[in-house]
Amino acid sequence: MPIIQIDGQEHEVDTGQNILQACLSLGLDLPYFCWHPSMGSVGACRQCAVVQYQHAEDEHGRIVMACMTPVTEGALFSLTGDKAQRFREGIVEALMLNHPHDCPVCAEGGECHLQDMTVMVGHRDRKYRGKKNTHHNQYLGPLIHHEMNRCITCYRCTRYYNDYAGGTDLAAMAAHDHIYFGRHEEGVLESEFAGNLVEVCPTGVFTDKPLVHEYTRKWDLQSAPSICTSCAVGCNTSPGERYGKLKRIHNRFNADVNGYFLCDRGRFGANFVNSVNNLNYPGSRTEDGRFNALDQQQALLKMAEACDTNNIAGIGSPRASVEANYLLRTLVGADNFAPGFSDVEQPLVELALTIQQSSSAMIADIKNIESADAILILGEDVTNTAPRIALALRQSVRNKAYELAADLGLESWQDSAIRTLAQNQRSPLFIATVGDSRLDDVAEERFNLAPDDIARLGFAVAANIAGEANLGSDDELQQKAKNIAKALKNAKRPLIISGTSCGNSALMESAAQVTQALCNADKQPLPLLSMIVAEANSLGQAMLISDNAVSLSDLTARACAGALETLVVLENDLYRRGKEKDINELLENITNVIVIDGLDNRTLSASSLALPAANFAESEGTLVSMEGRAQRHYPVYLPNAQRRASWHWLLACLKQMGRDEVTEIECFDDITQACATQNSSLSGITTAAPNHQFRNIGVKIPRQTHRYSGRTAMRADISVHEPKQPVDKETPLAFSMEGLNRSQPGSLLPFVWAPGWNSNQSLHKFQSEVGGQLKLKGGTAGTRLLQATDNSNNIALFESPAAFKALKGQWQMVPRHKIYGSDELSVHSPAIAKLVRPAFVEINASDAKKLGVNDGDGVDLNDNKGDKLTTLEVSINDSIATGCVGYSVGFIATENLLAGESLVLSKAENWSPSESQQAVSSGVSDV
Amino acid sequence: MNVSIPTLLSDTEITEIDAEVAHLPTPAAAAIDALKIVQEHRGWVSDGSIKAIAKHLNMSAAELDGIATFYSMIFRKPVGNKVILLCDSISCWIKDCDGLQKKITQQLGIKAGETTADNEYTLIPVTCLGACDKAPVLMVGDDLHENIDEKYLQALFSNRPVEDE
Ligand code: SF4
Ligand code: SF4
Ligand code: FES
Numbered sequence A: 001m002p003i004i005q006i007d008g009q010e011h012e013v014d015t016g017q018n019i020l021q022a023c024l025s026l027g028l029d030l031p032y033f034c035w036h037p038s039m040g041s042v043g044a045c046r047q048c049a050v051v052q053y054q055h056a057e058d059e060h061g062r063i064v065m066a067c068m069t070p071v072t073e074g075a076l077f078s079l080t081g082d083k084a085q086r087f088r089e090g091i092v093e094a095l096m097l098n099h100p101h102d103c104p105v106c107a108e109g110g111e112c113h114l115q116d117m118t119v120m121v122g123h124r125d126r127k128y129r130g131k132k133n134t135h136h137n138q139y140l141g142p143l144i145h146h147e148m149n150r151c152i153t154c155y156r157c158t159r160y161y162n163d164y165a166g167g168t169d170l171a172a173m174a175a176h177d178h179i180y181f182g183r184h185e186e187g188v189l190e191s192e193f194a195g196n197l198v199e200v201c202p203t204g205v206f207t208d209k210p211l212v213h214e215y216t217r218k219w220d221l222q223s224a225p226s227i228c229t230s231c232a233v234g235c236n237t238s239p240g241e242r243y244g245k246l247k248r249i250h251n252r253f254n255a256d257v258n259g260y261f262l263c264d265r266g267r268f269g270a271n272f273v274n275s276v277n278n279l280n281y282p283g284s285r286t287e288d289g290r291f292n293a294l295d296q297q298q299a300l301l302k303m304a305e306a307c308d309t310n311n312i313a314g315i316g317s318p319r320a321s322v323e324a325n326y327l328l329r330t331l332v333g334a335d336n337f338a339p340g341f342s343d344v345e346q347p348l349v350e351l352a353l354t355i356q357q358s359s360s361a362m363i364a365d366i367k368n369i370e371s372a373d374a375i376l377i378l379g380e381d382v383t384n385t386a387p388r389i390a391l392a393l394r395q396s397v398r399n400k401a402y403e404l405a406a407d408l409g410l411e412s413w414q415d416s417a418i419r420t421l422a423q424n425q426r427s428p429l430f431i432a433t434v435g436d437s438r439l440d441d442v443a444e445e446r447f448n449l450a451p452d453d454i455a456r457l458g459f460a461v462a463a464n465i466a467g468e469a470n471l472g473s474d475d476e477l478q479q480k481a482k483n484i485a486k487a488l489k490n491a492k493r494p495l496i497i498s499g500t501s502c503g504n505s506a507l508m509e510s511a512a513q514v515t516q517a518l519c520n521a522d523k524q525p526l527p528l529l530s531m532i533v534a535e536a537n538s539l540g541q542a543m544l545i546s547d548n549a550v551s552l553s554d555l556t557a558r559a560c561a562g563a564l565e566t567l568v569v570l571e572n573d574l575y576r577r578g579k580e581k582d583i584n585e586l587l588e589n590i591t592n593v594i595v596i597d598g599l600d601n602r603t604l605s606a607s608s609l610a611l612p613a614a615n616f617a618e619s620e621g622t623l624v625s626m627e628g629r630a631q632r633h634y635p636v637y638l639p640n641a642q643r644r645a646s647w648h649w650l651l652a653c654l655k656q657m658g659r660d661e662v663t664e665i666e667c668f669d670d671i672t673q674a675c676a677t678q679n680s681s682l683s684g685i686t687t688a689a690p691n692h693q694f695r696n697i698g699v700k701i702p703r704q705t706h707r708y709s710g711r712t713a714m715r716a717d718i719s720v721h722e723p724k725q726p727v728d729k730e731t732p733l734a735f736s737m738e739g740l741n742r743s744q745p746g747s748l749l750p751f752v753w754a755p756g757w758n759s760n761q762s763l764h765k766f767q768s769e770v771g772g773q774l775k776l777k778g779g780t781a782g783t784r785l786l787q788a789t790d791n792s793n794n795i796a797l798f799e800s801p802a803a804f805k806a807l808k809g810q811w812q813m814v815p816r817h818k819i820y821g822s823d824e825l826s827v828h829s830p831a832i833a834k835l836v837r838p839a840f841v842e843i844n845a846s847d848a849k850k851l852g853v854n855d856g857d858g859v860d861l862n863d864n865k866g867d868k869l870t871t872l873e874v875s876i877n878d879s880i881a882t883g884c885v886g887y888s889v890g891f892i893a894t895e896n897l898l899a900g901e902s903l904v905l906s907k908a909e910n911w912s913p914s915e916s917q918q919a920v921s922s923g924v925s926d927v
Numbered sequence B: 001m002n003v004s005i006p007t008l009l010s011d012t013e014i015t016e017i018d019a020e021v022a023h024l025p026t027p028a029a030a031a032i033d034a035l036k037i038v039q040e041h042r043g044w045v046s047d048g049s050i051k052a053i054a055k056h057l058n059m060s061a062a063e064l065d066g067i068a069t070f071y072s073m074i075f076r077k078p079v080g081n082k083v084i085l086l087c088d089s090i091s092c093w094i095k096d097c098d099g100l101q102k103k104i105t106q107q108l109g110i111k112a113g114e115t116t117a118d119n120e121y122t123l124i125p126v127t128c129l130g131a132c133d134k135a136p137v138l139m140v141g142d143d144l145h146e147n148i149d150e151k152y153l154q155a156l157f158s159n160r161p162v163e164d165e
Helices: A017-027 A082-097 A113-121 A158-164 A192-199 A209-215 A265-274 A296-307 A321-331 A347-356 A366-371 A387-396 A400-405 A415-422 A451-464 A475-490 A505-520 A538-544 A550-562 A579-589 A646-657 A668-678 A680-690 A760-766 A843-849 A924-927 B011-022 B025-043 B047-056 B060-069 B089-095 B099-109 B150-156
Strands: A003-006 A009-012 A049-053 A062-065 A076-080 A144-146 A171-172 A180-182 A206-208 A237-243 A245-251 A283-285 A291-293 A312-315 A374-378 A427-435 A446-449 A495-501 A528-532 A567-572 A592-599 A611-614 A623-626 A629-635 A767-771 A773-776 A811-816 A842-843 A856-860 A866-876 A884-888 A903-909 B083-086 B121-126 B138-139 B143-144
Touching: A003 A017, A017 A767, A049 A082, A062 A082, A113 A206, A113 A415, A144 A192, A158 A387, A158 A415, A171 B060, A192 A206, A192 A245, A192 A265, A206 A209, A209 A245, A237 A265, A245 A265, A265 A387, A283 A296, A296 A567, A296 A611, A312 A321, A312 A550, A321 A538, A321 A567, A321 A623, A321 A646, A321 A668, A347 A505, A347 A528, A347 A538, A366 A528, A374 A451, A374 A475, A374 A505, A400 A415, A400 A538, A427 A451, A446 A475, A451 A475, A451 A505, A475 A495, A475 A505, A495 A505, A495 B047, A505 A528, A528 B089, A528 B099, A538 A623, A538 A680, A550 A579, A579 B099, A592 A646, A623 A680, A629 A680, A646 A668, A668 A680, A760 A767, A760 B099, A842 A843, A843 A866, A843 A903, B011 B025, B011 B047, B025 B047, B025 B060, B047 B060, B083 B099, B089 B138, B099 B121, B099 B150
Parallel strands: A003 A076, A312 A567, A374 A427, A374 A495, A427 A446, A495 A528, A567 A592, A592 A611, A811 A884, A842 A866, B083 B121
Antiparallel strands: A003 A009, A049 A062, A049 A076, A144 A206, A171 A180, A237 A245, A283 A291, A283 A611, A623 A629, A767 A773, A811 A903, A842 A884, A856 A866, A856 A903, B083 B138, B138 B143
């Protein structure tokens, strides 16, 4: 490792870094704007100037940009030299010429990198008294607010949006002092990752629009370490609360899960926790069908009474915590516990788990994914099913560019040089999906096939890698497979991605087969495998039921046989899990339907006893992400009204009943411990985060910043006496500003702040550079429950399905996932609801012709008994495989459809598109 | 003045653009040429033209607009039949281009950035026309005029009535 000298001090630094990285890693304060750890350097802002000396006798030195200067053995620099300091101050002064003096009304104020840098360089007095440039601000959609006058032309936004995230509708317009960053014309930003602009832009140009409308300064926000619950990726987040309301979600750095970025569903979708449709009080249904509010104790007694029977069953939820599911399973018994998946999904999630548990490949985290240099996706439209992974894949295809750069001796942070060098050369990405996907623009080849044919392609690739003939597949398929196999074999780190979203097990099996074939070829490092599942705790649910899996239809059968008296449903809207008539049948045949959930839905309405569940921001819980990472989320604020964490209700009920299983359980950590002890695949969950006894150098970790203001004033309308802050007995965090938010484990970082660094850029004070990989000093949050195992001998071999042939007069229903709309809860966030398009079916032009329908027509979807399931709007999409119909899965209007089923379609008479507007979930009503 | 301009590219424009594309590695590389071609035919480049050209070159409208707005000789607003480019760079400034600009304003009734009511002239100051040795200079349409003085200006626009301000 090279040794460099900074201001006379010798420092050992990492090879391959630039001076700016080196300085920040050493804990030195060097101002910068345009450099970003994920995006490298372009030297655009000139803020990171330092003096470099040629040799010890050189007294003058010259100004260089630290971010563009590689570390070299023996190099001499000065940060504090007068020349460098004056230069840096001059840069800020120049930026300030046109920057408005509007910090008090700017949403960035108080966490603004420009404010921090201005103070850091010591620029105080504005000499310029002339006019400032003013710009027109654009409407950029419901998520992002635009205030162009504040721009300092660092170019981070376009570099992030276009170069990093693959967007095409944001650009730098014009030049010199009238440069403008915006769209060609006003309109919704198209990228699913636009929200990161809020954190990437060092000023207040791009800000969080929902936050702007209900504003709170960063220093007044209360935060806790949290996990996004909008998909299975499990991105780490830092939600901020004030007045009992969630104000915003910021990224929480986790090198292995989400790095610096979130998707917009995650960032803006969490606002469902503020919904007016929240259930706040327990209630029981009276004879006349109305709900009576109950207090907690009454509700609990009722619940305990109803549960005191052998004819009981429970339905858990892949969106509820491991702990809550575990307690429900304890309450009803493993034989009576269904995990809460649909009948189609349950075996698929179990398959995803077995494949990953038995695979000899490495189960990929995001860092692995970004290191892949050849990728095969089987069935997933990743941008819509596991959004953050898609952003990572956009980086993987750049490995070709980094290879070319390495050949020329270019450092990987030389961003614009490497992009210019590589132009459109990319590492190969092959996408086999039912229709177009949002990553098609960076794919080497895409194949739009029916799910079974995707599987056949996969099996043919596997056979090809293994050097076997794959009989039964046609020549065309063989040729395609050969190309893919070659690319995967030649790659240093091939990656196979598949998942449950198509509702097809064969294609998942084919992915397992391809991966195994690659593993058998003795590749080092290990080939990578990633299996996408749908929800925040889908995989955890599969682990929980690995010894005994009961399905939804099993329970329905029991209910119809009159064998069920009480059913407890945990955080699950069953109408999303099966056909309406089946769910009705289940619920109508049970006397006591107890539902624990937070947001009103049809299942709650059908309950006889409803218990208000705290949401993710109000409770603690462990979730197992798609890569098998157990992660803990913590309450950001205490639950409003009578809401309680689901585990809390269940534990109280078990205690009330005097059940033995819980005599030892006194707190949340005890549940985690009990679950880990009893379930070997979940044994690692206790280490996902420290337990409630953990203290950070003797004290708790504060949720509030030490400038948190107005604790008395904010409730002065009620009383001028400030109440005692609530005591948190369950976690190492405090509802207070006292404590130490520094040097704690990575899983306990509520927000980032460091002296002089009020913006999110302060993160680097919490990071250490380990082997060229930025990590949190306190270690990466979460525990991986899946490890690569050398199982090559007992791996199951799967068989290729027959070629897809549509049944005569019928179409195969294939789910089309939408980042906005397919997820149950995020559509209740008003900003996201505005982006949900009406429910649809997609069909190619020739199939549409057969049906006699055009774009915008309605079609009736009927089962083969002739019963109409739903009517949907037609959208012609020529990429959809023939014989297949894509449908917007997860929308209210499509709840009655099952993935993979074959249906009869006919043109709907007297269809008016307005009907389809109802497709959007009720979330829109709470704008 | 609102001239309505068709947004679709004409056949001639397409042929000319494609001729440029033919000897470049990617269509997008012909962006500047395509903008010049369309401007040649239409006098300026409208939002609609940006979209049409972008589509033809397989790039996004934002990306093309970034290029179009970067170059000051691509006009993103309507201009008159002839554009007067008046140099205000150092040599011409020494030789009192400011005075000339006032004169033009007097004679034609337009300030910098404006177009005459009959849509004949638009006045745009530029930094350097590459003829410093003959300062002050200006261009009218494609013609360069050197060593301008008041008399010359008078003659240059003599066919026009002096407009009231
Ligand atoms: S808008 Fe923000 S990120 Fe973009 S150039 Fe301006 S200051 Fe930088
Ligand atoms: S990728 Fe998934 S987990 Fe990550 S922010 Fe988006 S919705 Fe949340
Ligand atoms: S950070 Fe180095 S020039 Fe911008």
